[in-house]
Amino acid sequence: MxxxxxxxxxxxxxxxxxxxxxxxxxxxxxxxxxxxxxxxxxxxxxxxxxxxxxxxxxxxxxxxxxxxxxxxxxxxxxxxxxxxxxxPERQVLAALRARRDRLRDVIEAREALEVKLAGLAAERRTEDDLAAIDAALDEMARDIAGGGRGAAGDERFHAAVTAAGHSGLLARLMAEIAELIRESRVESLSQPGRPRESLDAHREVAAAIRDGDAVAAAAAMGEHIAAVSDVALLRDA
Missing domain, CATH: 1.10.10.10 (Winged helix-like DNA-binding domain superfamily/Winged helix DNA-binding domain)
Structure with missing residues (x-):
């Protein structure tokens, strides 16, 4: 047979x-x-x-x-x-699909880098660092209250947490993917209700950093990145 x-x-x-x-x-x-x-x-x-x-x-x-x-x-x-x-339409659609593929890699990189940086920030932050974090939160809150997405304040907050970690190497790695994160930030903050949710999550991270609680800061940042990674670009039809 x-x-x-x-x-x-x-x-x-x-x-x-x-x-x-x-x-x-x-x-x-x-x-x-x-x-x-x-x-x-x-x-x-x-x-x-x-x-x-x-x-x-x-x-x-x-x-x-x-x-x-x-x-x-x-x-x-x-x-x-x-x-x-x-x-050209073909160019836009090809770029869109390529962005979807690399967005998963960006999320993984953020999880690896920013969770660690939040923990370090809780251990190493200075009063100037805390002031920079608070200023970013205030900017984001004002923008959202006015009907905006809070994107500039969001970016400023994550930059302030990175600076508060006082790790030159991790900061350079974050700079390498900054433009890719900026793309994912626009995508995320455009989801319904996401700006307010992100602001609340930022405040939890900031509180843990202010308390010097590295474990809580890392956990809060990890939960935040997981939440903002839920974007339409990665969902199944």
Missing amino acids: SAPHRPRGGALRPFVRPRLYEQLVERLLDHIQAEGLKAGDRLPAERELAAQLAVSRASISQALVALEVQGVVDVRHGDGAVIRDVP
Whole structure:
């Protein structure tokens, strides 16, 4: 009896369905091209886009964030999405998928570096370090209260914690991935309710650092990074 036929390795692979936000990014790029929109022009309001595409406003928001990170649009609070650049559609989608792949690596790096830095900050922080951390929290809180994402204050907070760790090597490693973290920060802080949640988590980290509790500071930072890593870009469709 002859052996049963087996497909060659890799010949049959699971069909990967595009995520919803990827489909919406394509539709928005198609709209920009079809309407001949250029830098400085404005996209329709999120509510209008959601109605036309028969999806939720949250889904539209996620797609706009994906375009924002790629530099295609500038999403302004209370002012809608303004076009910054109109690169080829294929280029945008390829960059989007590449960013999704490297985002997992960025999260792993943050877990390794920032958890350790938070613990060191609790042990080594100075009064100047604590003042810098508090100033970052205040900036983030003001921005969120005004309807913003708090991104600048968020970045300033993590930089202050890194500085408070007083580790030259870890600080240099953080600088190496700073731009990649900045991309993931925009993605994360655009999730509904995330800015306020991140601010509360930052305050827990800051309290542990102020108390000199290295274990609690590291644990709080670890929980924070795990929470902010829940982004649409990494979710299954």
